[in-house]
Amino acid sequence: MGLLQINNLHVNFPTKAGVVRASDGVSLEIKQGESLALVGESGCGKTIVALSIMRLLPEDARISGEIRFEGKNLLSLGKEEIREIRGREIAMIFEQPATCLNPVFTVGDQISEAVRVHNNCSRKESKERAIELMEMVGIPSPQKRCGQYPHEFSGGMQQRVMIAIALALSPSLLIADEPTTSLDVTIQAQIMELLKDLIAKFKTSLFLITHNLGVAAEMCDNVAVMYAGEIVERGRLSEVFEYPRHPYTKALLGAISNDGLRPIKGSVPELTRLPNGCRFHPRCPQAENVCRKVRPEMRFKVRCHLWD
Amino acid sequence: MESVAVERAISALIKVSPYAIEVFERLRENRLAVVGLAIVLSLTLVAILAPFIAPHDPIEQNLGLRLLSPSWQYLLGTDALGRCIMSRLIYGTRVSLQIGVMVVGITALLGTLLGLIAGYVGGVVDEGIMRIVDVFLAFPGLILALVIAGLLGPGLFNIMLALSVIGWTGYARVVRGCVLSAKERGFVEATRALGGSNLYIMFRHVLPEALSPVIVMATLGMGGVILSTAALSFLGLGAQPPMPEWGSMLSGGRAFMRTAPHLTIFPGLAIMVTILSLNFLGDGLRDALDPRQKRKLEI
Amino acid sequence: MLTYIIRRIGVMVFILLGVSVITFSMMHFVPGDPAEVIAIERYGEEVTAETIEHVRRELGLDQPVYIQYFRWLTNVLQGDLGYSARTDRPVLDEILTRLPATIQLALAGMLVSLIIAIPVGIISATKQYSIVDNVSMFGALLGVSMPNFWLGLLLILLFSVHLGWLPVFGRGGIEHLILPAITLGTGMAAITTRLMRSSMLEVLMQNYIRTARAKGLTEKLVIGKHALKNAVIPVVTIVGLQFAHLLEGAVIVETIFAWPGIGRLMVGSIFARDFAVVQGCVLFFALIFVLSNLIVDISYAYLDPRIRYARRRV
Numbered sequence: 075m076g077l078l079q080i081n082n083l084h085v086n087f088p089t090k091a092g093v094v095r096a097s098d099g100v101s102l103e104i105k106q107g108e109s110l111a112l113v114g115e116s117g118c119g120k121t122i123v124a125l126s127i128m129r130l131l132p133e134d135a136r137i138s139g140e141i142r143f144e145g146k147n148l149l150s151l152g153k154e155e156i157r158e159i160r161g162r163e164i165a166m167i168f169e170q171p172a173t174c175l176n177p178v179f180t181v182g183d184q185i186s187e188a189v190r191v192h193n194n195c196s197r198k199e200s201k202e203r204a205i206e207l208m209e210m211v212g213i214p215s216p217q218k219r220c221g222q223y224p225h226e227f228s229g230g231m232q233q234r235v236m237i238a239i240a241l242a243l244s245p246s247l248l249i250a251d252e253p254t255t256s257l258d259v260t261i262q263a264q265i266m267e268l269l270k271d272l273i274a275k276f277k278t279s280l281f282l283i284t285h286n287l288g289v290a291a292e293m294c295d296n297v298a299v300m301y302a303g304e305i306v307e308r309g310r311l312s313e314v315f316e317y318p319r320h321p322y323t324k325a326l327l328g329a330i331s332n333d334g335l336r337p338i339k340g341s342v343p344e345l346t347r348l349p350n351g352c353r354f355h356p357r358c359p360q361a362e363n364v365c366r367k368v369r370p371e372m373r374f375k376v377r378c379h380l381w382d
Numbered sequence: 383m384e385s386v387a388v389e390r391a392i393s394a395l396i397k398v399s400p401y402a403i404e405v406f407e408r409l410r411e412n413r414l415a416v417v418g419l420a421i422v423l424s425l426t427l428v429a430i431l432a433p434f435i436a437p438h439d440p441i442e443q444n445l446g447l448r449l450l451s452p453s454w455q456y457l458l459g460t461d462a463l464g465r466c467i468m469s470r471l472i473y474g475t476r477v478s479l480q481i482g483v484m485v486v487g488i489t490a491l492l493g494t495l496l497g498l499i500a501g502y503v504g505g506v507v508d509e510g511i512m513r514i515v516d517v518f519l520a521f522p523g524l525i526l527a528l529v530i531a532g533l534l535g536p537g538l539f540n541i542m543l544a545l546s547v548i549g550w551t552g553y554a555r556v557v558r559g560c561v562l563s564a565k566e567r568g569f570v571e572a573t574r575a576l577g578g579s580n581l582y583i584m585f586r587h588v589l590p591e592a593l594s595p596v597i598v599m600a601t602l603g604m605g606g607v608i609l610s611t612a613a614l615s616f617l618g619l620g621a622q623p624p625m626p627e628w629g630s631m632l633s634g635g636r637a638f639m640r641t642a643p644h645l646t647i648f649p650g651l652a653i654m655v656t657i658l659s660l661n662f663l664g665d666g667l668r669d670a671l672d673p674r675q676k677r678k679l680e681i
Numbered sequence: 682m683l684t685y686i687i688r689r690i691g692v693m694v695f696i697l698l699g700v701s702v703i704t705f706s707m708m709h710f711v712p713g714d715p716a717e718v719i720a721i722e723r724y725g726e727e728v729t730a731e732t733i734e735h736v737r738r739e740l741g742l743d744q745p746v747y748i749q750y751f752r753w754l755t756n757v758l759q760g761d762l763g764y765s766a767r768t769d770r771p772v773l774d775e776i777l778t779r780l781p782a783t784i785q786l787a788l789a790g791m792l793v794s795l796i797i798a799i800p801v802g803i804i805s806a807t808k809q810y811s812i813v814d815n816v817s818m819f820g821a822l823l824g825v826s827m828p829n830f831w832l833g834l835l836l837i838l839l840f841s842v843h844l845g846w847l848p849v850f851g852r853g854g855i856e857h858l859i860l861p862a863i864t865l866g867t868g869m870a871a872i873t874t875r876l877m878r879s880s881m882l883e884v885l886m887q888n889y890i891r892t893a894r895a896k897g898l899t900e901k902l903v904i905g906k907h908a909l910k911n912a913v914i915p916v917v918t919i920v921g922l923q924f925a926h927l928l929e930g931a932v933i934v935e936t937i938f939a940w941p942g943i944g945r946l947m948v949g950s951i952f953a954r955d956f957a958v959v960q961g962c963v964l965f966f967a968l969i970f971v972l973s974n975l976i977v978d979i980s981y982a983y984l985d986p987r988i989r990y991a992r993r994r995v
Contacts, residue, residue, distance in 0.1 A: 130894055153900075161897030173888040178910045188896045239896060414822075516692070517699030520971045521963070522929040525947070529963050532951030533711050609828055613933055616830045617948060632831060639834065640842050647838075650831030658826035665822075 078104040083139035092346035096122040098303040109280035111290035114300035117342050120283045124249050129156045162192045165240035169252040171232035175224035182220025188242040207238040230261035244276045251283045299323045302353040306377045319376045321358045408670040415666020421659035429475040438466035440473040440626045449642040459644045470626035477627045481611050482604045485545045490600045493553025501561025515551045523548045531619045541620045560592035594671040605660035612653050628653050700967045716742050722766045763957035772961035783942035787927045793866025794873045802877025824871025833864040833937040850939040861938040881912040925973035
């Protein structure tokens with residue numbers, strides 16, 4: 075039984091330059107207690123998928139498809155119903171924690187607010203719980219630090235605060251959108267370690283969005299590879315990384331292989347002007363005629379003509 | 383020789399006109415700006431045609447018909463001396479627009495010229511002009527105008543003088559800024575290297591750059607001048623009786639607010655509509671002249 | 682930062698010197714012989730040539746202009762602004778006794794502008810491009826375009842003449858303050874509303890608002906707590922720094938409502954041709970203006986380190 079099931083998700087933004095097709099028929103599944111990594115280069119639409127789940131997209135976004143969470147279609151819920159789910163059942167942490175914390179409220183206030191929002195508890199109780207959470211995410215002397223403002227924290231500590239906020243109500247799904255991208259390498263490892271421990275402790279499923287394949291391999295059981303608004307390959311992470319089938323997955327893995335960096339030639343197409351046929355064909359070394367004309371379907375968990 | 387000059391003028395016009403058309407097209411898309419333009423044009427017509435439109439003599443007193451409420455004969459009623467308010471407002475358009483055009487003309491010209499000189503010549507001249515600007519900007523504008531007009535004695539001419547004295551500084555600052563940015567981008571040097579004379583460079587390359595902000599400032603500034611004129615006249619420093627001026631009409635109506643509120647309401651309405659339409663037009667022009675620069679905060 | 686402040690203060694001293702020169706020379710633009718004018722003020726219309734000469738010598742008006750200026754400046758720096766021709770009291774006293782009334786009015790006007798601007802700005806921003814937004818932005822343009830002397834009269838007409846709720850003139854209890862404060866605050870409210878709207882729009886795009894929503898906070902809390910505080914801080918700062926600009930409007934508002942402040946003192950003195958007082962008032966207003974501009978510049982440079990001395994000069 076899937077905890078979260080995304081079926082044929084389309085997200086479009088009408089702009090003056092044309093319609094941005096940020097998500098074009100994305101389907102994904104996360105099972106209870108499992109974790110999924112969504113990988114791909116920046117600008118391929120990963121974050122849009124995540125924000126669609128939380129229904130946090132800008133108002134001009136046109137969304138269609140289905141996002142089933144514990145049986146409910148999140149896309150058809152009313153504003154109040156989705157609000158009840160946010161924070162309590164699905165929580166999210168983001169890139170650049172420094173901009174995600176409100177600069178004019180204390181850290182303790184921002185954590186205890188998350189505790190209070192779906193619980194009828196007193197300010198005192200929620201504050202005690204906030205201090206517990208801060209201790210749990212490894213912030214030293216939480217009694218003192220809960221009265222401080224976000225700018226008094228380092229980047230790593232800020233992300234710990236965000237994690238504390240996210241896990242305040244032990245949600246069943248945590249969405250982490252590039253949680254370590256803006257942090258120092260050493261801090262990255264610490265945060266990943268912490269996240270791994272905590273999702274095990276809370277029995278929370280993780281939906282990790284990252285462009286860093288190493289991080290994905292470290293954290294997740296399953297993987298989905300996204301390119302230009304569509305999923306091109308998915309499966310068990312160990313299998314996909316060991317035997318990549320889609321040329322894009324191969325190229326991504328090749329880019330970080332041991333014999334030095336080999337960046338993928340060309341660049342991600344603009345989402346307003348997607349190429350015909352397979353979207354990867356302009357950069358694909360194995361592209362054939364059919365790749366230029368016919369858009370491949372997802373078959374056997376890969377979207378590529380070469381595997382037909 | 384002459385034909386060369388004519389040719390040049392024509393080619394310059396051809397260069398400018400597509401831009402002007404483009405600006406006008408963009409202006410037309412802005413509904414408020416179109417409304418503003420329409421009102422400003424109508425007011426101009428009213429001012430020019432005042433003697434033909436006004437139903438009565440604006441100055442002729444008729445003590446038998448004092449403080450009449452609006453009626454078919456006197457559409458907006460009569461004032462304390464039995465004069466037709468409608469006619470006085472119509473003639474008042476003349477006064478306000480004349481002062482507006484003259485003061486804006488003088489200050490824009492003077493300010494642009496000084497700004498050009500300051501920015502182009504630089505050095506001590508620039509320093510001197512800009513420090514004078516700083517000193518003038520140290521006074522709250524209306525207060526300085528009030529004192530100057532007060533010291534010189536009441537009268538429209540003195541008000542024009544006072545408003546001109548305080549008005550030029552903004553233009554000088556903006557134009558100087560444009561000149562400096564043109565200099566920074568180096569094409570002044572380039573033209574000079576090609577042998578262009580100083581004057582040629584100034585008028586051919588730098589001035590057109592500065593024209594857009596000056597036009598916007600002048601449009602909005604016109605509203606400011608009309609408002610200040612009315613304010614000073616309201617305080618009794620501007621137009622003297624029996625001249626029909628909006629501000630002094632308002633001030634004259636104060637004493638009869640209880641019995642004849644229309645004396646207070648209509649002149650104020652005329653002032654507001656005029657300034658509102660100039661603001662619409664000015665905002666629209668700003669957006670049309672520089673579509674990239676979104677409406678910035680004015681404080 | 683410190684060098685910036687020192688340089689700005691240096692510039693300010695220069696500007697104040699310029700201000701003093703202009704204020705001083707203003708008196709020389711008065712049509713007629715100043716000695717004669719003052720003599721007439723003192724001794725009535727029928728003064729003899731001797732009396733005029735006596736006054737001229739007594740006031741040092743026979744000296745060269747620059748000596749007169751330096752003597753005047755020395756006095757001003759010592760707080761001696763001369764004496765009022767109307768009341769014979771020191772000009773400085775005249776100004777200082779009226780200062781509280783003017784400050785009270787300006788503060789009340791500021792308060793009015795914030796009370797109007799903050800809620801309207803929030804609603805406009807959260808419902809961008811809606812009818813409510815369009816109506817309030819049109820209202821803001823209306824507010825900017827409305828002559829404050831007219832607004833004042835309309836308010837008197839409605840609330841004092843027709844409804845009889847509020848007094849028309851003078852200073853007294855809070856009921857005296859309401860109409861002048863609204864008159865003064867409305868123009869500013871119009872500008873502040875636009876400011877509040879754009880500040881709010883800016884804040885609503887920030888990541889921490891997304892975080893607040895992701896927590897599952899109600900929209901009321903997201904806007905009323907997380908967005909509001911961030912959006913209001915710059916607006917209140919800017920409004921506070923615009924204090925000096927309110928004084929300009931205060932001159933007219935004080936005259937309409939017979940509010941016993943410095944603005945009314947100045948207008949009255951102009952008509953009474955009490956030049957020493959006029960001079961004093963102008964100096965006072967300019968000083969407040971220059972000081973507040975200095976504070977604005979320094980605080981902006983403090984808030985945004987990219988703004989440096991250079992920016993002002995370009």
